[in-house]
Amino acid sequence: MAEPILTSANFPQAERLRSQRLAGGVLTVVADVGGLNEAGRAAFERDLRSAALAHPEVRDVRVAMTAAKSGPLLVAVGSGKGGVGKSTVAANLAVALARSGLKVGMIDADIYGPSQPTLLGAPRRPEAIDKVLQPVATPFGVSLLSLGQLVPAGQALAWRGPMASGALTQLTEGNWADRDLVVVDLPPGTGDVQLSLIQKSRPAGAVIVSTPQDLSLIDAERAVDLFRRTDVPILGLIENMSGYQCPSCGTVSDPFGQGGAEAGAARMHIPFLGRLPLSASLREASDAGSPPAAGDGPAAEAFAAIAAAARAQLEKIRG
Ligand code: ADP
Numbered sequence: 001m002a003e004p005i006l007t008s009a010n011f012p013q014a015e016r017l018r019s020q021r022l023a024g025g026v027l028t029v030v031a032d033v034g035g036l037n038e039a040g041r042a043a044f045e046r047d048l049r050s051a052a053l054a055h056p057e058v059r060d061v062r063v064a065m066t067a068a069k070s071g072p073l074l075v076a077v078g079s080g081k082g083g084v085g086k087s088t089v090a091a092n093l094a095v096a097l098a099r100s101g102l103k104v105g106m107i108d109a110d111i112y113g114p115s116q117p118t119l120l121g122a123p124r125r126p127e128a129i130d131k132v133l134q135p136v137a138t139p140f141g142v143s144l145l146s147l148g149q150l151v152p153a154g155q156a157l158a159w160r161g162p163m164a165s166g167a168l169t170q171l172t173e174g175n176w177a178d179r180d181l182v183v184v185d186l187p188p189g190t191g192d193v194q195l196s197l198i199q200k201s202r203p204a205g206a207v208i209v210s211t212p213q214d215l216s217l218i219d220a221e222r223a224v225d226l227f228r229r230t231d232v233p234i235l236g237l238i239e240n241m242s243g244y245q246c247p248s249c250g251t252v253s254d255p256f257g258q259g260g261a262e263a264g265a266a267r268m269h270i271p272f273l274g275r276l277p278l279s280a281s282l283r284e285a286s287d288a289g290s291p292p293a294a295g296d297g298p299a300a301e302a303f304a305a306i307a308a309a310a311r312a313q314l315e316k317i318r319g
Contacts, residue, residue, distance in 0.1 A: 005058060011051040013044060018066070025059035027052050034067040040318050041065060072105065072176035074184050075314065076203040076232065079210065080219020082112070082188035085240040086209040088286045089276070090185040091119035091142075092293035093207065093238075096300075096307035097181060098141035099293070105135055105182035106144045107171045109197055111164045112187050114148030121289035125149050126174070133174040140294045143179070145171040165196050172201050181314075190222040198230045205235040205314050207273065212242050212260035220261070224268050235313040236271035237261055238306055245279040250298075252277045271313055274306040 005027055008014040018030040029048065033041050045063055052061045077090035087110060098104040108116035117123040122138040126149055135143035147167055164187075176182055184203060186194055206227045210220035220237065227234050239261030243252040265272040276282070282299055285292045292299035293307075 005055050006048070006051055010054070011048060013047070016044070022057060025057065026062060027055075027058045027060070028062045028064070030064045030066065032067065033065045036067075037315075037318050072172070072179055072182040074107070074172070074182050074201055074203040075235065075310070076184045076186050076198065076201070076206045076227075078186040078190075078194065078206055078208055078223045078227070079188045080190060080208075080221070080223040081216065084188070084209050084211050084216055085276075086110075086188055087113070087115045087119060087185050088282070089209045089238055089240055090183055090207075091116060091286070092291045092299075092303045093307055093310065094120075094142045094183040095140045095291045095293040096303040097183070097311065099304065100307055100311065102180040102311075103178060104142045105176050105179040106142050106146075107168075107174075107182055107184045107201075108144065108146030108148060109164075109168050109171065109201075110185050110187045111147055111167075111193065114146045114185075116144055116146045116185055117148045118289055119286055119291060120144050122146075123149065129175070133170055135174055135176065135179075140291060142183075145174045147171070164193055165200055168197055168201065190219075190226045194226060195230065198226070198232060203232050205310075205317060206232045207235050207310055208237045208270075209240050210237060210261045210264070212239055214260065217260055217264040220264060221268060224270060233317045234270045235310050235317075236273035237265040237268075238273050239275035241278040242275035243277045245277040245281075247280045271309070273309040273313075274302060276302055276306075 004020055005022055006014055006020055016031045018032055020029045033044060049061050052058045077086055079086040094104050094106045106116055108114045120138040122136045122144045124136050126133045126136050126145055133145055135145050137143050208220055208223045210216050243254045245252050262272045282292050293303035
């Protein structure tokens with residue numbers, strides 16, 4: 001068989017090519033453009049044509065673009081370790097993105113502690129139609145599929161790798177057809193379970209949540225490394241529990257130091273998306289299934305700004 005005309009050596013996006021055939025100087029290419037928007041597709045086609053036409057045997061190019069197998073546009077939220085507020089931030093990020101006008105879904109893939117049904121007030125078991133899970137509507141415009149909806153409350157989830165990834169596939173292959181974007185709340189940490197979930201679901205971008213302390217930042221660095229190794233573009237870092245907000249006067253003080261995550265993001269060459277203070281009202285509202293991002297006030301504004309920054313990064317990389 002003849003060598004393919006386009007390879008990763010002369011066309012960096014060669015992994016999107018499904019077939020290529022040269023006949024009479026005309027190269028016919030079938031490419032999967034799933035996940036790219038209109039501008040991204042135009043850029044892809046332009047680059048493909050110029051790479052192909054640079055080949056001495058190619059005088060014309062025909063491109064057929066498909067996106068048949070592309071699933072929803074996923075944005076993963078990860079953290080280097082548990083307890084940094086990843087799930088809380090993921091829930092509020094999803095709500096803030098929905099408030100910004102997108103149709104948003106949430107996949108709760110946190111196999112160790114699926115808390116999205118509580119955070120988003122949607123504990124109901126999803127229906128399956130023709131074996132396809134139907135995301136459960138929440139009061140906040142975000143529809144949800146969670147491992148927590150699939151097992152009885154209180155039952156410990158100690159899924160092993162293959163089982164976890166099988167369950168996650170059911171969630172990612174749910175009926176997300178009407179959603180513009182789906183947030184994925186990953187399990188905390190950077191082990192094999194996370195690696196295979198990322199490889200399987202292939203998110204379009206990733207957000208990392210960290211607290212300002214050095215120790216958490218070292219873990220955040222591992223999360224950055226995990227996404228880099230799996231070729232998932234990093235949209236940026238969110239600093240949570242950044243300073244302490246006094247419940248009576250609202251003043252933010254700094255028992256743990258603030259700005260550590262922002263400096264860390266700069267060092268790791270990833271965007272900094274914003275910070276949220278440690279706040280009792282944020283925790284109470286979250287535990288009560290009433291995400292602060294859905295209300296008014298400083299927390300809602302902070303989440304709206306973070307969502308806008310994440311969205312801008314996503315548009316930039318997909319552009
Ligand atoms: P993770 O997903 O990283 O394990 P969670 O989102 O479950 O973390 O949060 C752990 C606990 O910390 C929860 O009780 C949550 O309400 C609380 N929490 C998260 N972020 C904040 C914050 N900014 N202020 C106060 N409490 C928070």
